[in-house]
Amino acid sequence: MSTIDEIKSRIDIVDLVSEAGVKLRHAGKNYTGFCPFHDNKHTPAFVVWPDSGTWRCFGQCNEGGDIFKFVMKRENIDFKEALDKLAARAGVQVPSFTKETPQQKEAYENLRKLLEDAAIFYRNHLLANKEILGYLRTQRGLTDASIETFGLGYAPRAWDSALAHFTQRGYSERDMLEAGLLSERDSGGFYDRFRNRIMIPIRDGSGRMAGFGARIVDPNDIPKFLNSPETPVFTKGHLLYGLDRARKAIRTVDQAVIVEGYLDVIALHQAGYENVVSPMGTALTEDQLRLLKKFTRRIVLALDPDTAGQKAILRGLDAARAAMDREGELGFDARGLLGNEARLQADLRVASLPDGLDPDEIVVRNRDEWGAIIDNAKPIVEHVMVSLAEGKNLNDRNVINEIAGQVLPLINDLPTPADREFFTQRLARFLRVDERAFIGTQAQTPRTKRPRQTQAQSAQSVQKQAVSQEKIAVAVSSSKMVGEYVIGVLFKRPELLYRLDRLLQQFGLLALAAQDFEYTDHQMLFRLIREALEQDKAEHHDFVVGAMPETLQGLSRDLTAQTEKLERLDEKLLEELLRGIVKLRRAAANENLNQLRYLQEAAHQAGDLRASNYQDLVLQNTKLLRDLDQASRKISLKKLE
Numbered sequence: 001m002s003t004i005d006e007i008k009s010r011i012d013i014v015d016l017v018s019e020a021g022v023k024l025r026h027a028g029k030n031y032t033g034f035c036p037f038h039d040n041k042h043t044p045a046f047v048v049w050p051d052s053g054t055w056r057c058f059g060q061c062n063e064g065g066d067i068f069k070f071v072m073k074r075e076n077i078d079f080k081e082a083l084d085k086l087a088a089r090a091g092v093q094v095p096s097f098t099k100e101t102p103q104q105k106e107a108y109e110n111l112r113k114l115l116e117d118a119a120i121f122y123r124n125h126l127l128a129n130k131e132i133l134g135y136l137r138t139q140r141g142l143t144d145a146s147i148e149t150f151g152l153g154y155a156p157r158a159w160d161s162a163l164a165h166f167t168q169r170g171y172s173e174r175d176m177l178e179a180g181l182l183s184e185r186d187s188g189g190f191y192d193r194f195r196n197r198i199m200i201p202i203r204d205g206s207g208r209m210a211g212f213g214a215r216i217v218d219p220n221d222i223p224k225f226l227n228s229p230e231t232p233v234f235t236k237g238h239l240l241y242g243l244d245r246a247r248k249a250i251r252t253v254d255q256a257v258i259v260e261g262y263l264d265v266i267a268l269h270q271a272g273y274e275n276v277v278s279p280m281g282t283a284l285t286e287d288q289l290r291l292l293k294k295f296t297r298r299i300v301l302a303l304d305p306d307t308a309g310q311k312a313i314l315r316g317l318d319a320a321r322a323a324m325d326r327e328g329e330l331g332f333d334a335r336g337l338l339g340n341e342a343r344l345q346a347d348l349r350v351a352s353l354p355d356g357l358d359p360d361e362i363v364v365r366n367r368d369e370w371g372a373i374i375d376n377a378k379p380i381v382e383h384v385m386v387s388l389a390e391g392k393n394l395n396d397r398n399v400i401n402e403i404a405g406q407v408l409p410l411i412n413d414l415p416t417p418a419d420r421e422f423f424t425q426r427l428a429r430f431l432r433v434d435e436r437a438f439i440g441t442q443a444q445t446p447r448t449k450r451p452r453q454t455q456a457q458s459a460q461s462v463q464k465q466a467v468s469q470e471k472i473a474v475a476v477s478s479s480k481m482v483g484e485y486v487i488g489v490l491f492k493r494p495e496l497l498y499r500l501d502r503l504l505q506q507f508g509l510l511a512l513a514a515q516d517f518e519y520t521d522h523q524m525l526f527r528l529i530r531e532a533l534e535q536d537k538a539e540h541h542d543f544v545v546g547a548m549p550e551t552l553q554g555l556s557r558d559l560t561a562q563t564e565k566l567e568r569l570d571e572k573l574l575e576e577l578l579r580g581i582v583k584l585r586r587a588a589a590n591e592n593l594n595q596l597r598y599l600q601e602a603a604h605q606a607g608d609l610r611a612s613n614y615q616d617l618v619l620q621n622t623k624l625l626r627d628l629d630q631a632s633r634k635i636s637l638k639k640l641e
């Protein structure tokens with residue numbers, strides 16, 4: 001749930017409006033009262049719908065909205081201020097998004113500057129240390145050029161060498177702590193976080209310093225790998241090692257390869273495979289895949305047999321996911337990866353490396369072998385199938401049942417029927433059984449205990465639901481969902497609005513307007529979409545994203561997730577949008593009419609003859625309904641061009 005939705009769900013609009021001094025009276029499911037925004041104490045023209053959390057004035061104002069709009073109008077403040085106010089009331093924390101404030105920006109720049117200096121500090125120590133240099137050259141096979149290009153360094157074996165060096169240069173201990181260069185003693189005081197380690201500077205996708213990865217020199221030291229702690233500029237789940245140097249190659253060869261170690265990335269780049277990156281020693285995150293998706297949709301995971309093999313897969317299928325998020329292990333979670341693949345519309349494959357060999361050993365042994373291994377990468381489902389069967393007797397009925405029991409649930413999770421059918425056939429052929437044997441298997445395989453859902457997984461299934469709901473959103477009755485669908489599509493493809501307006505006109509309806517949306521956040525986004533179409537300096541979608549206030553970032557994230565899978569032809573999309581809008585307007589008009597009849601009656605009973613204002617609105621809404629009916633008949637008859 002977005003912050004905005006969370007706030008809406010926690011604040012009762014009836015309370016909010018009442019507290020603002022509006023006396024509300026029960027009227028069926030709804031409440032009515034005198035409008036606080038215009039001056040008329042004769043007829044109660046103000047209606048509140050507790051269910052949808054919205055209000056409308058049927059009098060002079062003739063407008064309405066949600067709790068945000070109410071507070072904005074009431075207190076004459078902007079959306080951001082209303083959001084802060086209502087968030088405080090609801091006890092909801094408004095998350096700050098990545099858009100940096102000038103102060104933050106300066107703080108980040110100072111942090112990065114210190115990290116840049118630290119990279120130089122460690123590099124100088126490496127160049128002065130023949131032993132470590134020798135190790136990198138001979139044991140790891142790195143050339144001096146690679147060591148230079150990737151800025152490798154060495155942290156001396158001392159508790160205070162970085163501390164002393166940077167104190168001398170005027171940095172405070174706090175600065176160094178925040179940059180992740182120091183650790184704090186329980187008893188107070190600080191010491192170097194990295195000691196006697198090979199230092200690997202980690203940069204973000206734009207090449208800015210983010211932190212360090214550090215690898216032991218002394219085999220007795222633990223842990224083997226140590227990263228910078230999470231800092232404002234080092235967020236493990238959002239970074240990929242080597243991306244700044246790999247992005248061009250990834251785009252050129254239209255493929256990204258993910259390996260498990262930083263030094264492997266360097267070795268592969270050195271061998272000419274420059275499309276290689278590595279996560280920060282933890283399970284691959286959706287954010288990281290999203291990062292790569294900007295450059296290619298073809299992503300290969302090149303994994304150690306330990307990570308990609310049987311044991312890991314079984315663990316991934318059966319054990320709670322949390323157990324796999326151990327530091328230093330990439331983790332292979334077939335179900336999670338499949339979910340990501342579907343959501344991101346990516347082509348995710350797995351290349352299993354030969355037993356006991358690291359990528360750098362492979363390229364040193366035979367450069368071309370690496371290319372062949374990557375070319376042989378298999379779709380995730382197939383990889384799971386093959387790994388599970390490894391070393392097993394496929395003539396054994398029990399083995400067949402067991403493998404089918406593990407793989408079928410994965411196949412059933414695939415988003416398209418074509419994929420499900422394809423892999424069911426594959427599985428049948430692979431196990432040399434009749435495909436029909438699988439019919440109904442998934443429903444009655446007690447031996448395939450589904451893993452208990454962890455939080456991450458249930459979040460995934462919620463998202464998956466969102467994707468499938470997205471397909472039928474327009475058929476769903478809730479106006480909120482329809483509104484979200486329409487705004488979501490337009491957010492992604494603003495230029496469709498032109499054609500949509502033309503279509504609406506063709507069917508005798510008004511162009512889409514902000515008022516068509518019930519909620520303030522949707523209305524704001526809609527106005528930005530209109531603005532985007534009126535300028536020609538930036539791509540429409542980019543313009544909207546750039547102009548979007550920070551407070552709407554959460555909404556944009558939700559909408560992006562929901563519309564990720566939109567791939568229908570424009571005609572089909574337009575038709576859905578059109579139907580959606582007719583649906584929205586029809587629901588609104590019907591609701592208005594209901595209310596108006598009630599208000600009219602109440603006014604007449606009170607002897608107020610000025611209820612004629614309502615009569616106009618009744619006529620307006622009745623005509624609108626007629627137009628909408630006519631339009632929807634035409635829409636269903638006529639094929640849209």
Ligand SMILES: [Zn+2]
Pocket residue numbers: 035036037038045057058059060061062
């Ligand atoms: Zn009013």
